[in-house]
Structure formats: structure tokens, C-alpha cells
Amino acid sequence: MGKTLKLTPIGVIHSSYTDPADIHPLRSRFTKGTIEIFQEYTKGLKDIEGFSHIYVLWHFHLSERVDLLTSPLMELKPKRGTFATRTPHRPNHIGLTVVRLVKRSKNILHVKGVDMVEGTPVLDIKPYTRRDRRSHIRLGWLEEVERRER
Amino acid sequence: MGKTLKLTPIGVIHSSYTDPADIHPLRSRFTKGTIEIFQEYTKGLKDIEGFSHIYVLWHFHLSERVDLLTSPLMELKPKRGTFATRTPHRPNHIGLTVVRLVKRSKNILHVKGVDMVEGTPVLDIKPYTRRDRRSHIRLGWLEEVERRER
Numbered sequence: 001m002g003k004t005l006k007l008t009p010i011g012v013i014h015s016s017y018t019d020p021a022d023i024h025p026l027r028s029r030f031t032k033g034t035i036e037i038f039q040e041y042t043k044g045l046k047d048i049e050g051f052s053h054i055y056v057l058w059h060f061h062l063s064e065r066v067d068l069l070t071s072p073l074m075e076l077k078p079k080r081g082t083f084a085t086r087t088p089h090r091p092n093h094i095g096l097t098v099v100r101l102v103k104r105s106k107n108i109l110h111v112k113g114v115d116m117v118e119g120t121p122v123l124d125i126k127p128y129t130r131r132d133r134r135s136h137i138r139l140g141w142l143e144e145v146e147r148r149e150r
Numbered sequence: 151m152g153k154t155l156k157l158t159p160i161g162v163i164h165s166s167y168t169d170p171a172d173i174h175p176l177r178s179r180f181t182k183g184t185i186e187i188f189q190e191y192t193k194g195l196k197d198i199e200g201f202s203h204i205y206v207l208w209h210f211h212l213s214e215r216v217d218l219l220t221s222p223l224m225e226l227k228p229k230r231g232t233f234a235t236r237t238p239h240r241p242n243h244i245g246l247t248v249v250r251l252v253k254r255s256k257n258i259l260h261v262k263g264v265d266m267v268e269g270t271p272v273l274d275i276k277p278y279t280r281r282d283r284r285s286h287i288r289l290g291w292l293e294e295v296e297r298r299e300r
Contacts, residue, residue, distance in 0.1 A: 003271070005209055007155050007242045029281065037233075041241060044218040046231030050290020054233075057207070057244055059155055068194040081196030083187075083204075083275040091191060092157045092273050094207055096246070098282055121153070123242050125233040129292060131179065132248055133283060140200020142279060 009121035011037040011107075013058065017117045020062060020088070025115065032102075033114035035122055042107040045125075049104045053128035054111070058095040059121040060088035072141075080141055095120075098128055159271035161187040161257075163208065167267045170212060170238070175265065182252075183264035185272060192257040195275075199254045203278035204261070208245045209271040210238035222291075230291055245270075248278055 015033040017023050035056065037045060048054065067089040069079040082090050099113040109125075139146075165183040167173050185206065187195060198204065217239040219229040232240050249263040259275075289296075 003159070003211075005157050005243075005271075007157060007244075009153070010241050025281070041218065041233075044232040044241070045234070046219065046229075047234035047291050048231055050288065050293075051234065052286070052288035053284050055246060057242075057246070068191065069196065079196075081198055082194040083191075084195070084197035084201065084277055086276055086279075090274065091160050091194070092207075093155075094157075094244075094274050096205060096207070096276060098284055100284075121155075124240065124244050126236055126246060127234055127290065127292070128284060128287060129236075129289060130287075131175070133285075133287065134203050134248055134250075134278060135283075136202070137278060137280075137283065138200065138202035139279060140277065141197050142277070143200075 007123055009059065009123060010041045011035055011122035013114065013116045013118065013120040013122060015114050015116055015118045015120070020117055023115050028115035029113050031114045032110070032112050035109040035111060037107045037109065037122070039107055045104065045107065048101065048109070048125070048127070051101060051127040053098055054101050055126040055128055056097045056099055056122060057124040058097070058116055059123060060093040060095050061121055062117070063088040063093050065089050066091050084140060094123065157273055159209065159273060160191045161185055161272035163264065163266045163268065163270040163272060165264050165266055165268045165270070170267055173265050178265035179263050181264045182262050185259040185261060187257045187259065189257055195254065195257065198251065198259070198275070198277070201251060201277040203248055204251050205276040205278055206247045206249055206272060207274040208247070208266055209273060210243040210245050211271055212267070213238040213243050215239050216241050234290060244273065
């Protein structure tokens with residue numbers, strides 16, 4: 001069903017987290033870290049410092065399985081569909097995080113909002129634009145969890 | 151520099167666009183289309199209908215080159231760093247779009263905001279959450295272009 005494609009990391013995350021279990025989805029919003037882009041790609045970072053926020057696409061390199069149903073961190077039952085969660089144990093194991101770009105020093109991006117562990121392979125960097133800001137969002141099962149925790 | 155990883159599409163985009171040149175970044179916000187998730191992954195869509203917006207990660211399958219500097223659609227000069235744009239001609243050729251989820255019918259997602267061509271391979275679907283909504287964003291060179299077009 002569809003052709004395989006091959007990806008090669010363009011960089012690596014440096015983070016104070018070494019264990020995914022220590023990463024809390026809300027607290028990590030303020031966690032600082034750096035993204036080292038491999039030197040052969042540095043040229044592609046031109047103009048990035050104009051953007052306050054960027055997307056990081058990365059590889060859940062520690063996950064060795066794929067689940068189609070999963071128990072998200074905050075609740076155990078019922079299981080949720082994997083595509084309705086941000087679980088690592090997903091087809092293709094791609095992670096996505098919006099981070100605040102604080103500073104760029106050559107091939108190093110200093111960012112805030114790191115929810116990846118040290119050594120995580122980076123696959124792409126994209127600017128966060130107006131089209132990515134959506135209002136009046138509905139959050140399905142996540143809203144139920146938030147209501148319960150209040 | 152970093153291990154290669156292999157990805158397999160989980161679905162395919164059905165779109166009225168057949169030529170990438172017809173896709174306008176602003177007009178496509180209202181373009182309808184469907185995402186067909188291959189049946190072996192249907193179970194992973196459970197609970198997705200609770201979310202108003204989803205991320206689609208997809209493959210720029212028509213691009214055969216990688217540029218590190220690029221001339222975005224709206225302006226020709228100066229060239230911008232590829233990671234400061236959403237150009238297809240990027241390392242790893244991954245596309246990212248936020249779409250509005252209108253309806254789900256089994257393994258078919260009816261969405262609004264399609265900026266992909268017919269037959270585009272889909273790599274992942276993720277829910278759009280509060281963490282993905284950022285305010286006070288700065289848009290670098292894009293802001294200059296918008297100012298000039300006003």
C-alpha cells in the first residue's frame with residue numbers, strides 16, 4: 001500500500017531530559033534546549049531568526065512498537081485511537097512540536113518548549129505561520145480529561 | 151550523520167488539485183478534500199471525530215530535488231533559507247498542513263484546507279491541541295511580504 005520513503009536526520013536535539021517518562025506535556029512548554037542542525041544544512045537556516053515560533057519534526061527513535069489504540073498519559077481507560085493522540089507508538093514514529101525560537105547561533109537554535117529527550121533525531125524545521133494558528137478548536141477526549149482535572 | 155529511517159504511507163489525499171502550481175496558500179484554506187486512510191490503519195482513527203482540527207503529515211512526492219535556499223511563491227528575491235519557508239524542495243520532503251475535520255466516514259476523513267495534490271501520500275495524522283495554538287507570533291520575511299501586498 002504505498003511506496004516506502006527514506007529519511008535522513010538533519011540534526012539532533014540537546015535536552016535535559018534523558019528519559020521520556022520525565023517529560024510532562026504541560027511543564028515542558030517552558031523547558032529550554034537546543035537544536036543542533038548538522039553543518040551541511042546550516043545554509044537552510046537563513047532567515048529563520050525572523051520567526052518567533054518554529055515546528056520541529058523529529059523521530060521517536062526510542063519507540064520500537066506501533067499501537068493503533070493507546071492509553072494516553074493522563075488517563076488509562078478507555079483506549080484512544082492512536083491518530084487522536086500524540087503517542088510515540090504510532091505508524092512512522094514522527095513527532096511534532098511547536099517551540100519558541102529564542103536565539104540562533106550559526107547552526108544552533110536555542111528554543112523553549114522542548115518535549116524531546118537528549119539525542120532525538122531532527123527531520124525538518126518549518127516556520128510557524130498564521131495558517132497554523134486556529135481558533136474555536138474542539139479537543140474531543142482531551143477536553144473531558146481537562147474538565148475532570150479541574 | 152544520523153541513521154536513515156524508512157516510512158510507509160498510511161493513506162492518500164483526494165484533492166481537486168492535480169498541479170501544485172494551482173495551489174494558492176491563502177485560497178486553499180477553504181478547499182475541501184478527503185483523506186483516505188488505508189483500511190489496516192482504520193482502528194487508529196477512533197476518537198478523531200472529537201477534534202475540530204488535525205495535522206496531516208504528508209510526502210512532497212512530486213519534488214525530486216533539495217534546495218537549501220529557495221524563492222518562495224510570493225517573492226523572487228532575495229532567496230530565503232529553506233527551513234524558513236514551506237517549500238516542497240526540502241530535506242526529507244515532508245509536508246505539514248492543519249486542516250479542519252468536517253466529518254469522518256469509517257476510514258475517510260472529510261476535511262477543509264487541502265493544499266496537497268490528488269494522490270499525495272499521507273504519513274501521519276495528529277490532533278491539533280491547545281499547545282499548537284500560539285499567540286504573539288513573529289513572521290520574519292513573511293510579514294514584510296504581507297506589508298508590501300497591502
